[in-house]
Amino acid sequence: MLPTPSYRLTDQQKESVYDPAEDSFLLMDAIESELEVIKSSSPLIALEIGIGSGVISAFLAKSLPSVSLLSLGTDVNRDACEAATTTARKNGVRVEVVRCDLASAFLSRLAESIDILLFNPPYVPTDEMEVDASDLSRCWAGGARGISTLQRLLPQVTELLRIGGLFYVVALKENGIDQLLKHNERLRGSIVMERRAGIEYLYILKFERIL
Amino acid sequence: MKLLTHNFLSSRFLKNVTTGYPLKLTIEEKNVVEAEVDVNFLKNIMVKIDYAVLYDVAKSIGEDENLPSPDATIDLDSLNKEQLNKLHRVLVCVDVVVGALECPETGRVFPIRDGIPNLLVNEDEVS
Numbered sequence: 460m461l462p463t464p465s466y467r468l469t470d471q472q473k474e475s476v477y478d479p480a481e482d483s484f485l486l487m488d489a490i491e492s493e494l495e496v497i498k499s500s501s502p503l504i505a506l507e508i509g510i511g512s513g514v515i516s517a518f519l520a521k522s523l524p525s526v527s528l529l530s531l532g533t534d535v536n537r538d539a540c541e542a543a544t545t546t547a548r549k550n551g552v553r554v555e556v557v558r559c560d561l562a563s564a565f566l567s568r569l570a571e572s573i574d575i576l577l578f579n580p581p582y583v584p585t586d587e588m589e590v591d592a593s594d595l596s597r598c599w600a601g602g603a604r605g606i607s608t609l610q611r612l613l614p615q616v617t618e619l620l621r622i623g624g625l626f627y628v629v630a631l632k633e634n635g636i637d638q639l640l641k642h643n644e645r646l647r648g649s650i651v652m653e654r655r656a657g658i659e660y661l662y663i664l665k666f667e668r669i670l
Numbered sequence: 671m672k673l674l675t676h677n678f679l680s681s682r683f684l685k686n687v688t689t690g691y692p693l694k695l696t697i698e699e700k701n702v703v704e705a706e707v708d709v710n711f712l713k714n715i716m717v718k719i720d721y722a723v724l725y726d727v728a729k730s731i732g733e734d735e736n737l738p739s740p741d742a743t744i745d746l747d748s749l750n751k752e753q754l755n756k757l758h759r760v761l762v763c764v765d766v767v768v769g770a771l772e773c774p775e776t777g778r779v780f781p782i783r784d785g786i787p788n789l790l791v792n793e794d795e796v797s
Contacts (some may be wrong), residue, residue, distance in 0.1 A: 503714050528691030529674070540786045553705075553762070555675045559789040563683040563796075568691065572718055 460490055464517035464579055472503035472538045475594030477511045477579075481656035482629045486579055487518045488616040489627060489651040489663035495524055499622060507532045508561055508612060512596065513543025513554060520552035532555040533562060536594055560613050562619055573619045576626040580609045605634045611647050617645050620668040628652070632660040645670040671727040671787050675797055676762045677719050681773035681780070681788065685797045690773055693780070697731055700770040701785075707758045712745050714762070728760045 461625075463484070470477055478485075490497070507516045510532030520530050530547075533555050534540050540556045547554035557564050581590070581598055582605045589600040590607050601607055609628065616626050626646070630639060640648030646666040653662045681690030725740040736756040740746050746754070771780040771787055780789050 504718070527708050527714065529711075529715060531675070532679075535790055539787070541784060544785065555672055557671075557675065557787050557789060560683075560708075560796075564679050564681075564787075564789040567680045567682040567689070568678045568720075569718075579740065598792070 461487075461522055463487065463519070464514050464521060464546060464550040466512050466514050466517070466542070466549065468512060468542055468649070472542045474538075475536055476539045476542050477515045477598035479512055481654070481659070482579055482582075482661055483514060483628070485652055485654050485656070485661050486515055486577070486627065486629050486663055489665075490515075490519055493627070493651060493665070496528065497575060497625065498523065500574060500625065502526060502528055504529045504531065504569065504573055504574040505577065506565065506569070506573050506619065507560060507577040509539075509578060509580060510534045510543040510554070510556060511539050511579070513546030513556075514555045515579065516543065517546050517552050519575065520547070520554065521550055523659040531565065532556045533564070533614075535557050535560055536597070538594070546590050555665060562615060566615060566618060568609060570618055571621045572620060574624050576619055576624065577628075578617065578626070579614060579629040580606075580612070582606070582609070582629060582631045582634055584631075601634070605631055606639075609634070610663070613642060617668055618664065622668050624668050626666040626668075628664050628666070630662045632662070636664070638660055639664060671766045671782055672762055673724060673764055673766075674715065674719070675787075676727055676766075676771070677724050679771065680717065681776070681778060681789070683796055684776060684778060684791065685795055686714050686774045687773060687797070690775060692727070692774065693771040695730065695740055695766070695769060696773055697766050697769040699766075700731070701765040701767050702759070702763050703765050705758075705762055707755060709746070709754065712754065712757060712761070716744065716746060719761075724760065731764070732763060733760050773774060776794060787789070
């Protein structure tokens with residue numbers, strides 16, 4: 460078992476940055492279980508969308524000490540960008556953080572260049588109004604079916620991933636797992652892990668770009 | 671923000687922008703973070719780098735001494751140690767702490783503060 464990267468959110472960051480919870484831990488467990496697969500794909504560039512506290516990216520980078528990886532992260536929230544930068548530094552890894560919407564700033568130059576794409580989206584089904592209601596609700600409010608934000612990213616996944624590239628994403632049962640897995644024939648979807656956490660039934664889905 | 675990252679950023683997401691690349695970088699404050707040279711990483715990442723852009727941006731901040739010329743194709747195996755070290759320094763050690771990026775087509779300015787470039791824009795600015 461690899462340890463969770465150390466991190467500490469400041470009081471200000473706590474007001475708007477998602478504090479790692481069961482979903483984050485499940486994603487880290489899934490990454491750990493996939494390490495050999497990830498290593499054998501010889502990754503060069505990893506990108507985490509909505510990097511938040513930065514623990515996931517720090518975990519991935521720390522788990523691959525022998526791999527020379529460029530870790531990139533984005534977040535719309537300035538406090539999250541700062542928290543993720545601090546977390547990376549605290550754990551002795553390099554993560555370059557850019558404040559932007561999804562992958563917008565990288566989309567053109569890193570088209571079909573991403574080896575590992577990570578996303579723990581706001582997945583809780585809510586009223587659409589809540590999706591952008593506040594900084595903190597933006598961390599979890601996913602609109603109808605909980606996939607408003609994920610649905611904005613999905614069309615870009617094949618644009619970002621190289622063929623053979625891997626996309627790991629957190630999902631909730633209510634998000635419609637079967638539909639998600641089959642959403643694009645160029646992506647081979649599978650379930651890496653699933654776990655009940657309180658009232659939530661969580662999944663880590665993996666998509667490999669095959670076409 | 672490292673110059674490596676600058677090489678991968680564009681403002682093409684803006685309305686009416688066709689390439690949005692390269693973003694014009696101005697630096698108010700920079701830092702040099704020493705790190706071990708990772709030749710393997712350099713080799714792999716150079717394939718993805720637009721070297722002419724990297725060279726120009728390095729030159730604009732006075733970091734072009736010893737950098738391989740952008741005119742010839744770069745073969746990392748043929749570079750001497752000084753050149754490799756320089757390439758490493760320019761890509762991953764020079765860190766822009768305060769500055770700005772500017773869209774080459776619209777002039778839209780994206781500030782860099784505490785090392786984090788802000789390319790978040792209003793909804794009415796995107797295509």
